[in-house]
Amino acid sequence: MRLLLIEDDTVLGAAVRDQIAADGHSVDWANRLDAAMDAIHGAAFDLILLDLMLPDGRGIGFLKTLRARGDVTPVIILTALDQISDRIEGLNAGADDYLVKPFDLAELSARIGSVARRYSGNPNPIISHGALDIDLAAHSVHRDGKQVALTAREWALLEAFLARPGQLLSKPQLEEKLYAFSSEVESNTIEVHVSRLRKKLGAGVIETERGMGYRLGKP
Secondary structure, X not given: OEEEEEOOOHHHHHHHHHHHHHOOOEEEEEOOHHHHHHHHHHOOOOEEEEOOEEOOEEHHHHHHHHHHXXXXXXXXXXXXXXXXXXXXXXXXXXXXXXXXOOOOXXXXXXXXXXHHHHHHOOOOOEEEEOOEEEEOOOOEEEEOOXXXXXXXXXXXXXXXXXXXXXXXXXXXXXXXXXXXXXXXXXXXXXXXXXXXXXXXXXXXXXXXEOOOEEEEOOO
């Protein structure tokens, strides 16, 4: 997934960014609301992590603006505001989850996965696809009962296909899922990762529509 982190605390932001990257996601980090809105105008994000107290305003107003314009991107609030009234305000403004600082990074990973699965329409973290048994929460894949080791990029690519079964994804769409704005993308990156996934998971796991893109193969 591609996530947008909106956080002005440099120490916490770096820790969250590194955790997200270790989970196989790409992340863009904004430390102001105006920079965050620019990022949203320039790319499609799968999930937003939102602090409530930013140098140029409150995250609640930012969230209300997103929802008022019809943006349904899932949002998890990360904040030191721990009063029940603050939580109610955040959830009523359109947040999908609310995590109070300080929090455990492993719990953040679990909540990101949970919210993402709800939005994909399948809250069950276990997916069976032909010979594959995939645990979205544990980031593990078994093929015919044997565990298959995937790199972070390979996992992110597989997750993108699983989130949209049967849907054709273009090369630029897949590149957006794997890389943040600051990353350099080689021209054959997607082809290389698709080839490796086929070798590890089976030749038919990803289908190619020549000149158009890729889709998850039928089980």
